[in-house]
Amino acid sequence: MSEMAVIETHRLTRSYRSGPETVHALVDVDFHVDRGEFVSVVGPSGSGKTTLLNLLGLLDRPTTGDLYVEGEDATDLDDRERTRARKRFIGFVFQQFFLIPTLTAQENVEVPRLLDRDPSTPRRAADLLTQFGLGNRLDHRPDELSGGQKQRVAIARSLVNDPQLVLADEPTGNLDRKTSRRILEEFQRICEEGVAVVAVTHDELVEEYVDRTVELVDGELSR
Amino acid sequence: MNPLYERLPWLLMARRNVSRTPVRSVLAALGIVIGVLAIASLGVFGTTLQYSVTQSLGSIGNDVTVSPATDQGVQYLTDRDVRDVQRAVGTDTVVPVKQGRGTVVYGRQRTLSPLYGIDRPGEIFTAADGRIPTPLRSGVLVGSSVADSLGVHAGNSITVDGKTYRVKAVLEQQSGISALSPNGALVVPPAAVNQTGYSEVVVQASSARTANQSAMAIKSRLNRRQKRVTVFEFSSITKQISNVFDVVNYFLVGVGSISLIVAGVSILNVMLMSAVERRQEIGVLRAVGYQKRDVLFVMLTEAVLLGVGGGLVGVLLSAGAGLVINQIVLGQPLFTFSTANLTYFAAAFAFAFVTSLLSGFYPAWKAANRDPVVALRS
Numbered sequence: 001m002s003e004m005a006v007i008e009t010h011r012l013t014r015s016y017r018s019g020p021e022t023v024h025a026l027v028d029v030d031f032h033v034d035r036g037e038f039v040s041v042v043g044p045s046g047s048g049k050t051t052l053l054n055l056l057g058l059l060d061r062p063t064t065g066d067l068y069v070e071g072e073d074a075t076d077l078d079d080r081e082r083t084r085a086r087k088r089f090i091g092f093v094f095q096q097f098f099l100i101p102t103l104t105a106q107e108n109v110e111v112p113r114l115l116d117r118d119p120s121t122p123r124r125a126a127d128l129l130t131q132f133g134l135g136n137r138l139d140h141r142p143d144e145l146s147g148g149q150k151q152r153v154a155i156a157r158s159l160v161n162d163p164q165l166v167l168a169d170e171p172t173g174n175l176d177r178k179t180s181r182r183i184l185e186e187f188q189r190i191c192e193e194g195v196a197v198v199a200v201t202h203d204e205l206v207e208e209y210v211d212r213t214v215e216l217v218d219g220e221l222s223r
Numbered sequence: 224m225n226p227l228y229e230r231l232p233w234l235l236m237a238r239r240n241v242s243r244t245p246v247r248s249v250l251a252a253l254g255i256v257i258g259v260l261a262i263a264s265l266g267v268f269g270t271t272l273q274y275s276v277t278q279s280l281g282s283i284g285n286d287v288t289v290s291p292a293t294d295q296g297v298q299y300l301t302d303r304d305v306r307d308v309q310r311a312v313g314t315d316t317v318v319p320v321k322q323g324r325g326t327v328v329y330g331r332q333r334t335l336s337p338l339y340g341i342d343r344p345g346e347i348f349t350a351a352d353g354r355i356p357t358p359l360r361s362g363v364l365v366g367s368s369v370a371d372s373l374g375v376h377a378g379n380s381i382t383v384d385g386k387t388y389r390v391k392a393v394l395e396q397q398s399g400i401s402a403l404s405p406n407g408a409l410v411v412p413p414a415a416v417n418q419t420g421y422s423e424v425v426v427q428a429s430s431a432r433t434a435n436q437s438a439m440a441i442k443s444r445l446n447r448r449q450k451r452v453t454v455f456e457f458s459s460i461t462k463q464i465s466n467v468f469d470v471v472n473y474f475l476v477g478v479g480s481i482s483l484i485v486a487g488v489s490i491l492n493v494m495l496m497s498a499v500e501r502r503q504e505i506g507v508l509r510a511v512g513y514q515k516r517d518v519l520f521v522m523l524t525e526a527v528l529l530g531v532g533g534g535l536v537g538v539l540l541s542a543g544a545g546l547v548i549n550q551i552v553l554g555q556p557l558f559t560f561s562t563a564n565l566t567y568f569a570a571a572f573a574f575a576f577v578t579s580l581l582s583g584f585y586p587a588w589k590a591a592n593r594d595p596v597v598a599l600r601s
Contacts, residue, residue: 059510060596080514087512094599098507102239112511114232161512 006164006196007056008032012065014051025051027219033198038191040207041200043216049200050169052216056198057090057167058082087112091158095170097150099142105129106138109156128156132186148179155186166190168199184209237524251493252533255579258483259537259571265479266567267545267559269472271552273465284431284458286402287438289424292450299420304445308424311440316346316427320403321416327409328382329373336369337408340416347427348405353377353392362391364410383411402457431458480574487578494526494586505590506598518591526583534575538568
């Protein structure tokens with residue numbers, strides 16, 4: 001086990017039963033991400049990228065194999081414990097942003113901590129948005145923001161809990177090139193602050209910014 | 224942030240979600256409004272009806288009549304029985320009555336009329352015209368409808384069974400039920416009725432409760448060794464009437480409840496649609512660390528907001544309806560806020576709350592238990 005690893009998998013396998021057949025979405029994946037590392041996962045559609053992301057994000061459970069979060073075995077945690085670990089440890093960024101349309105930008109960033117009744121949360125959300133250049137958009141609803149602004153709100157949301165790991169599923173998939181660069185620069189900046197980022201992507205542009213790229217083909221890690 | 228939302232953070236999300244599809248939310252809440260309105264205003268209407276009937280019954284519930292136990296062969300009540308009754312009841316008014324029939328002649332008109340031989344009629348009757356002497360020795364008192372049909376006034380002379388009496392008073396018309404209705408009768412001195420002993424004794428207590436105590440006391444005193452009298456409490460009639468009204472009220476409120484249940488189904492529908500539409504959003508909440516329970520809370524709060532909002536509007540509207548009903552039926556609009564009615568308002572509101580909670584539960588439970596991986600799949 002690597003000293004620096006934020007998350008590490010060992011022979012991680014995820015199979016689905018689809019009618020009479022068993023589909024192997026991931027097979028024996030050994031993968032790790034170090035603190036502050038920016039890793040991209042590439043591969044054709046259906047190669048298991050999203051399955052890997054769901055497993056790393058503790059949203060899904062492996063069929064076999066082990067998963068370690070900061071050196072601790074997280075393979076067999078129950079739903080409640082995994083939810084707690086996600087909150088403490090992991091931030092998510094999605095291709096479709098998935099902001100809550102009825103909440104303002106600032107409230108959207110507060111969402112992960114909303115139920116904690118922590119009076120410092122609004123301040124922190126506003127600070128994060130300001131860091132991402134959205135200090136003048138705090139009270140805007142998502143439909144009043146551009147795609148790039150929405151994704152920056154989503155990144156701010158993923159950071160509000162001070163995670164060790166941010167998982168991004170096609171973070172630039174819905175953005176133009178210029179905006180994509182801006183978002184990727186933000187990810188680089190996050191990594192410099194010690195947060196690891198794993199981005200699943202088709203976008204070759206991402207490779208210019210990452211420390212390392214791994215490729216999935218038919219559920220197996222090939223590089 | 225608003226301090227209320229700081230206390231109940233999921234309320235913020237729930238409230239924003241309710242206002243996301245305003246027409247749908249208003250329609251769902253409208254169902255609750257109608258349900259609450261149905262329950263509360265039917266309940267208020269029932270109480271109003273009950274109150275107006277009870278009022279027209281007047282103080283009948285305070286009356287007790289004591290009559291001879293004819294099934295035991297007792298044909299009449301003696302002076303001693305009357306004294307015993309008086310001792311048994313203490314300060315209540317005791318009026319012994321001799322009943323008979325007599326031919327009444329006034330001018331050229333003659334009619335057959337019941338006669339009440341009462342020594343002190345002033346204790347239970349009031350005069351509309353003239354004055355009631357105590358004791359009644361020589362004159363007669365004429366019931367209002369007899370007076371009307373004969374055209375008699377106080378001061379006229381009439382003949383009863385061949386003897387001529389002066390009319391001392393015409394009695395006030397009595398409405399409702401009473402132990403002794405004087406409207407169609409003549410009240411004469413006891414000696415004028417050809418009967419041994421008394422045919423009944425009317426006891427008037429100050430309240431229905433003391434009337435009941437008096438009835439018990441009379442029974443235990445007069446029927447101790449053998450049954451001499453039968454005692455009839457008029458409060459048993461009023462009790463029956465109010466029982467009937469209770470049943471009617473429960474029925475009305477039951478009918479109203481059906482509409483509230485229908486409203487619950489519409490909340491269920493709205494919440495299910497909302498849970499489906501917000502599948503991915505709920506997936507995000509789960510991903511960022513919301514426990515199933517938290518999602519359940521957010522969704523339930525939404526349903527309850529619809530119920531509470533609809534319930535409040537419903538209670539306000541039914542209070543308005545109650546004011547109108549009570550103004551029209553009783554002329555007392557403030558009767559709307561009597562204890563019984565406040566109970567109906569509270570019950571209707573509580574029912575709305577519970578209905579929305581129950582109908583919100585299944586969609587909320589479903590949303591909370593959806594696998595986030597499936598929910599986030601686009």
